[in-house]
Amino acid sequence: MKFFVDTADTAAIRELNDLGMVDGVTTNPSLILKSGRDILEVTKEICDMVSGPVSAEVVATEAKQMIEEGNKLAKIAPNIAIKVPLTWDGLTACKAFASEGHMVNVTLCFSAAQALIAAKAGATFISPFIGRLDDINLDGMQLIEDIRVIYDNYDFKTEILAASIRSVNHITDAARIGADVITAPPNVIKAMASHPLTDKGLAQFLKDWDATGQKIV
Numbered sequence: 001m002k003f004f005v006d007t008a009d010t011a012a013i014r015e016l017n018d019l020g021m022v023d024g025v026t027t028n029p030s031l032i033l034k035s036g037r038d039i040l041e042v043t044k045e046i047c048d049m050v051s052g053p054v055s056a057e058v059v060a061t062e063a064k065q066m067i068e069e070g071n072k073l074a075k076i077a078p079n080i081a082i083k084v085p086l087t088w089d090g091l092t093a094c095k096a097f098a099s100e101g102h103m104v105n106v107t108l109c110f111s112a113a114q115a116l117i118a119a120k121a122g123a124t125f126i127s128p129f130i131g132r133l134d135d136i137n138l139d140g141m142q143l144i145e146d147i148r149v150i151y152d153n154y155d156f157k158t159e160i161l162a163a164s165i166r167s168v169n170h171i172t173d174a175a176r177i178g179a180d181v182i183t184a185p186p187n188v189i190k191a192m193a194s195h196p197l198t199d200k201g202l203a204q205f206l207k208d209w210d211a212t213g214q215k216i217v
Helices: 010-018 029-035 041-047 063-074 088-099 112-121 130-135 140-154 166-175 186-191 196-212
Strands: 002-006 024-026 054-055 081-087 102-110 125-128 158-162 183-184
Touching: 002 010, 002 186, 010 063, 010 186, 024 063, 029 041, 041 054, 054 102, 063 081, 063 088, 081 088, 088 112, 102 112, 112 125, 112 140, 125 140, 130 140, 130 166, 140 158, 140 166, 140 196, 158 166, 166 183, 166 186, 183 186
Parallel strands: 002 024, 002 183, 024 054, 054 081, 081 102, 102 125, 125 158, 158 183
Antiparallel strands: none
């Protein structure tokens, strides 16, 4: 499974990237706002840091303007994945970008039917939002499973990019089902290394080591 980091915080990306934990990055208008930086500047910095796809999102709602924005974003770096919403205009833009050889991340997917039509339009990635479905008492992980079955049935090349990840369990469940990629905030990815029994065991080992009176160096 590929790990994408869902942030525009370059320091956080760099920390994870140095450990080999970053296969790509996803951003959106909310994350750009949180960064407090110019979208073109921060996206270029991220692209220079990370070799994998970096999703940069258009903000227009009509296809013609989406295509104009997407073409400008694509000029930032070769590893840009143009991010478009799962609307009819977004699919129109997706088809145009895919036809030109650009990577496209179709975002805000909430149904298997949406995922199917996005694959038909040439999406490189489909981003189903797990957490937001869970928020309204729907099963976000069931959506990942449904998309996996449909894509495998017809050998679609579109990669399932599990998004709106809120917990470590979301990551492990998505991996179990067979999502190709997850995108998660840095703190959730780092939380994968934590377990209370690890902390308890380490504390006991250190206590016993102190009792030996020894030193390694």
